[in-house]
Amino acid sequence: MNNEYQYSFKVLGSCIGCKTCYRACPVGAIQTGPIRIDQDACIRCGKCESACPGHKIIKA
Ligand code: SF4
Numbered sequence: 001m002n003n004e005y006q007y008s009f010k011v012l013g014s015c016i017g018c019k020t021c022y023r024a025c026p027v028g029a030i031q032t033g034p035i036r037i038d039q040d041a042c043i044r045c046g047k048c049e050s051a052c053p054g055h056k057i058i059k060a
């Protein structure tokens with residue numbers, strides 16, 4: 001994990017793969033199939049967390 005940040009966003013195993021978070025990410029940090037967040041590319045903006053209709057992305 002990038003030590004510059006105090007927290008990260010994680011995708012829960014119950015994600016249904018709708019890709020809404022993928023489309024919401026401004027820096028292309030989300031990879032598909034399965035959905036994963038590249039922690040080195042993520043700028044911790046929280047847009048994926050807000051966008052997920054099933055609340056499958058959590059800040060931890
Ligand atoms: S927190 Fe922001 S930068 Fe990080 S994966 Fe989510 S939308 Fe992308």
Ligand code: SF4
Pocket residue numbers: 011015016017018019020021022035051052053054055056057
């Ligand atoms: S928006 Fe939520 S349910 Fe959809 S792919 Fe992303 S994490 Fe999974």
